[in-house]
Amino acid sequence: MRRIWQASMIGLARSSAMKSFMQNSRATSFLRNKYVxxxxxxxxxxxxxxxxxxxxxxxxxxxxxxxxxxxxxxxxxxxxxxxxxxxxxxxxxxxxxxxxxxxxxxxxxxxxxxxxxxxxxxxxxxxxxxxxxxxxxxxxxxxxxxxxxxxxxxxxxxxxxxxxxxxxxxxxxxxxxxxxxxxxxxxxxxxxxxxxxxxxxxxxxxxxxxxxxxxxxxxxxxxxxxxxxxxxxxxxxxxxxxxxxxxxxxxxxxxxxxxxxxxxxxxxxxxxxxxxxxxxxxxxxxxxxGRDWWPHAVRRIGENPRNAVLLTRSLFS
CATH class of the missing domain: 3.20.20.220 (TIM Barrel)
Known part of the structure; x- marks a missing residue:
């Protein structure tokens, strides 16, 4: 489970489309402010x-x-x-x-x-x-x-x-x-x-x-x-x-x-x-x-499956 979760987060971290969306969304600003x-x-x-x-x-x-x-x-x-x-x-x-x-x-x-x-x-x-x-x-x-x-x-x-x-x-x-x-x-x-x-x-x-x-x-x-x-x-x-x-x-x-x-x-x-x-x-x-904060933030989330709530919040807020 943990390995699948981490692999998924790495995929999200490397996705140019996801990075662009997340870094330009007001709903995700709390992640940037938390980790950067x-x-x-x-x-x-x-x-x-x-x-x-x-x-x-x-x-x-x-x-x-x-x-x-x-x-x-x-x-x-x-x-x-x-x-x-x-x-x-x-x-x-x-x-x-x-x-x-x-x-x-x-x-x-x-x-x-x-x-x-x-x-x-x-x-x-x-x-x-x-x-x-x-x-x-x-x-x-x-x-x-x-x-x-x-x-x-x-x-x-x-x-x-x-x-x-x-x-x-x-x-x-x-x-x-x-x-x-x-x-x-x-x-x-x-x-x-x-x-x-x-x-x-x-x-x-x-x-x-x-x-x-x-x-x-x-x-x-x-x-x-x-x-x-x-x-x-x-x-x-x-x-x-x-x-x-x-x-x-x-x-x-x-x-x-x-x-x-x-x-x-x-x-x-x-x-x-x-x-x-x-x-x-x-x-x-x-x-x-720096500007490209999404890969760093999503890796912090990916370190523990229990952090899924943070990702869900960022995607659907």
Missing amino acids: AGETVTAGAERAVALLEKNGIRSSLFFMGEYVDDPALIAETVQQKHDAAEAIAQRQLDIHISVDPTQIGYVISPQQTQGHALKLAKEIKRLAEESQGIHCLMFDMEDASLNDPTIALHNTLQDQGLPVALTLQAYMRRTMEDMEKQVQRGSRVRLVKGAFAAGPKLAFQGTNEIKHNSRQLIELMFSKTAKSKGFYPIIATHDTNLHDFAILVARKNGWSKGEYEFEMLLGVREDIARNLALQGERVRLYVPF
């Missing part, structure tokens, strides 16, 4: 400032878009991410920019993607030279076909001494092996559940299996070996049981607050993020901005 900071870099940066000032929560800015095959839109996306890095730097915040490889050229040319990513990472490094914080270009992980290319791109830029980080998905069977390699590299890795549909040969199918794998991955991420390698764990979930488990393992193995972080999504149970921040934990929210 605004249409502009300024709106995203201002939301980031407000989160830090009000709740002590950091941000990762993301100009929305995916599977882009229009050169003009790719160029705009790259520029928006540059502008976001500059806007955040001017406000003396973490220069933490998230990127999907398919939004900066991968659909057209993997070589083009590497060129754009290299430019962005170099700009973040330049802007971060005189600023304290956790600065990086965070590579989001997309569908299974992008696993190897995304990891290779991250590793290439990391080997050049550039500030990059990588997202890995707990629902993928291969992730334990991928995580072990990143631990040895001393990387920054964001662990997410994974919102893409994949078959049983590639992915765990049940919630219990995914949570079990998440715990095993967390144990590796907070191992004494990971700490000695300079690895930086990022646990991206709204599951408070996994938060508690990560903190327990961290303390057992000598990790202190501030040597890792938790990440959550703007608009999704922000009370959990605030509570963690009040406990002194380092917390970050994923802050999307």
Whole structure:
């Protein structure tokens, strides 16, 4: 059931006709307002400032878009991410920019993607030279076909001494092996559940299996070996049981607050993020901005079939 639901939501996310309809309908504006900071870099940066000032929560800015095959839109996306890095730097915040490889050229040319990513990472490094914080270009992980290319791109830029980080998905069977390699590299890795549909040969199918794998991955991420390698764990979930488990393992193995972080999504149970921040934990929210908000919003709905009521409301309001 969950896999069918997720596959359906992915189909809706990639439908140009549905995106056009939803993004131009007044009835769906509540979805945009719930999950998106605004249409502009300024709106995203201002939301980031407000989160830090009000709740002590950091941000990762993301100009929305995916599977882009229009050169003009790719160029705009790259520029928006540059502008976001500059806007955040001017406000003396973490220069933490998230990127999907398919939004900066991968659909057209993997070589083009590497060129754009290299430019962005170099700009973040330049802007971060005189600023304290956790600065990086965070590579989001997309569908299974992008696993190897995304990891290779991250590793290439990391080997050049550039500030990059990588997202890995707990629902993928291969992730334990991928995580072990990143631990040895001393990387920054964001662990997410994974919102893409994949078959049983590639992915765990049940919630219990995914949570079990998440715990095993967390144990590796907070191992004494990971700490000695300079690895930086990022646990991206709204599951408070996994938060508690990560903190327990961290303390057992000598990790202190501030040597890792938790990440959550703007608009999704922000009370959990605030509570963690009040406990002194380092917390970050994923802050999307831009015009193409429908794919992002429908993926948030697709993460749980119980969110069907939100989709029904948006379609028939």
